[in-house]
Amino acid sequence: MKHLTEEELVGYREGExxxxxxxxxxxTSCTACxxxxxxxxxxxxxxxxxxxxxxxxxxxxAVWQKIAPQLPEKAGxxxxxxxxxxxxxxxxxxxxxxxxxFVAGRWTKKPDAGTPAASVAxxxxxxxxxxxxxxxxKSEMVLMELANATxxxxxxxxxxxxxxxxxxxxxxxxxxxxxxxxxxDGDAALASVLDDLERVLMDVAHSPEEITPAxxxxxxxxxxxxxxxxxxxxxxxxxxxxxxxxNSAPAATDSKVRERNKA
Amino acid sequence: xxxMSESAGSTPDREALQSAARESDALAVERTLSGExxxxxVLVERHSQQLFRLAYRxxxxxxxxxxxxxxxxxxxxxxxxQFGSRANFGTWAYRIAANYxxxxxxxxxxxxxxxxxxxxxxxxxxxxxxxxxxxxxxxRLAGNSELRKKMEEAxxxxxxxxxxxxxxxxxxGCAIEEIAAVLESTTSAAKNTVFRSVQKLRRAxxxxxxARGALQAKAAGAAPEPxxxxx
Numbered sequence: 001m002k003h004l005t006e007e008e009l010v011g012y013r014e015g016e017x018x019x020x021x022x023x024x025x026x027x028t029s030c031t032a033c034x035x036x037x038x039x040x041x042x043x044x045x046x047x048x049x050x051x052x053x054x055x056x057x058x059x060x061x062a063v064w065q066k067i068a069p070q071l072p073e074k075a076g077x078x079x080x081x082x083x084x085x086x087x088x089x090x091x092x093x094x095x096x097x098x099x100x101x102f103v104a105g106r107w108t109k110k111p112d113a114g115t116p117a118a119s120v121a122x123x124x125x126x127x128x129x130x131x132x133x134x135x136x137x138k139s140e141m142v143l144m145e146l147a148n149a150t151x152x153x154x155x156x157x158x159x160x161x162x163x164x165x166x167x168x169x170x171x172x173x174x175x176x177x178x179x180x181x182x183x184x185d186g187d188a189a190l191a192s193v194l195d196d197l198e199r200v201l202m203d204v205a206h207s208p209e210e211i212t213p214a215x216x217x218x219x220x221x222x223x224x225x226x227x228x229x230x231x232x233x234x235x236x237x238x239x240x241x242x243x244x245x246x247n248s249a250p251a252a253t254d255s256k257v258r259e260r261n262k263a
Numbered sequence: 264x265x266x267m268s269e270s271a272g273s274t275p276d277r278e279a280l281q282s283a284a285r286e287s288d289a290l291a292v293e294r295t296l297s298g299e300x301x302x303x304x305v306l307v308e309r310h311s312q313q314l315f316r317l318a319y320r321x322x323x324x325x326x327x328x329x330x331x332x333x334x335x336x337x338x339x340x341x342x343x344x345q346f347g348s349r350a351n352f353g354t355w356a357y358r359i360a361a362n363y364x365x366x367x368x369x370x371x372x373x374x375x376x377x378x379x380x381x382x383x384x385x386x387x388x389x390x391x392x393x394x395x396x397x398x399x400x401x402x403r404l405a406g407n408s409e410l411r412k413k414m415e416e417a418x419x420x421x422x423x424x425x426x427x428x429x430x431x432x433x434x435x436g437c438a439i440e441e442i443a444a445v446l447e448s449t450t451s452a453a454k455n456t457v458f459r460s461v462q463k464l465r466r467a468x469x470x471x472x473x474a475r476g477a478l479q480a481k482a483a484g485a486a487p488e489p490x491x492x493x494x
Contacts, residue, residue, distance in 0.1 A: 068304075
């Protein structure tokens with residue numbers, strides 16, 4: 001009689017479905033295989049009795065108390081985030097700016113048959129200049145409000161920053177898009193400022209609606225430490241000037257962008 | 264996740280309870296995603312015990328197990344958007360915990376290897392000292408602190424994949440497909456890992472518990488019932 005292999009016996013013991021009936025039938029008539037199975041059984045049964053430390057009914061609550069302070073205000077939404085109406089508003093606004101600038105560029109300027117690639121680049125850059133300039137202006141306002149917020153007199157435990165938080169949250173999505181575009185265009189200087197700005201906006205957006213004076217102070221210190229307000233102002237101004245020049249002169253060439261990145 | 268224990272003892276009442284729990288999990292997930300952070304608390308309180316049991320069996324110590332539980336929930340919260348609402352939150356969190364426990368075990372193993380002390384399994388001890396009683400019951404055997412130490416050591420000797428496969432299959436009753444998903448392997452490789460883990464545990468522990476099997480086999484004279492139900 002051919003005996004069962006160890007693998008077959010372990011599989012049978014652990015609930016494998018393959019050839020169960022045939023194995024069960026063999027076991028009723030084969031003492032050697034039955035003994036072998038008993039030996040496996042003995043080891044596994046002993047292991048079954050290894051205790052797991054008890055966690056009382058309050059354990060779940062204790063876990064929550066430990067993790068709650070580490071949770072961001074909003075859960076990661078993945079692709080669902082793109083279904084949110086406010087995202088569509090941001091994307092819609094950007095698409096409108098792109099289309100508007102494209103149409104304006106096409107109809108208000110006489111076509112230059114010699115340099116079609118240059119005019120596409122001009123339109124693209126003008127769009128970015130207008131949109132980013134506007135975005136930086138809005139971001140500056142939020143950061144200014146937070147940086148200049150006066151710490152309350154002692155006794156007031158919480159400060160409500162829900163308005164700034166909401167605006168920071170809305171600005172975050174646009175900021176990401178502009179940063180990525182700047183990176184793709186090789187405008188490292190602008191991408192770096194937008195990257196710094198994104199961190200601060202994220203800090204604000206992920207703060208609770210009501211924060212302690214200490215938390216406000218630390219937010220203000222972060223804004224100050226990054227020198228972000230200064231950078232935003234400088235780049236914003238630079239973009240305003242650029243907007244004026246691009247309206248009257250050809251767009252910045254790659255070499256100009258490179259020069260700025262170097263600087 | 265198909266748990267053998269679940270499918271084994273399924274009564275209409277139990278199924279109704281499980282389905283109600285799943286529905287309420289789905290609701291808590293939706294509420295959390297819509298911005299109610301406190302809704303996540305329901306999920307944490309409901310699934311913590313189950314994750315702790317898994318994490319403890321995988322890591323072998325309470326401190327690590329607690330950290331696995333906390334990290335699993337933090338990761339689940341951060342990635343909640345990726346969780347399909349038709350899936351079972353418990354199963355999903357369970358998988359996150361198992362994956363994190365594997366990472367942690369591997370990390371610890373590397374750290375231990377640096378400090379490198381040879382396994383105490385190699386230290387020979389007369390198995391008869393541990394099974395002095397003629398017919399030790401599993402309870403008594405596990406109560407024997409020396410045997411318990413041997414079992415813990417034998418589990419530690421398993422690779423992280425083997426330990427995961429063994430814990431998920433033997434103790435948690437997970438389906439082979441579920442184990443394969445956590446191990447990122449094929450089902451036949453997962454099946455093989457389960458077998459290898461049992462084989463290693465058997466080699467390490469049989470000298471200490473084998474006497475019982477032999478005694479019972481003689482006394483019973485019939486095929487033992489395998490545990491759980493079929494997959």
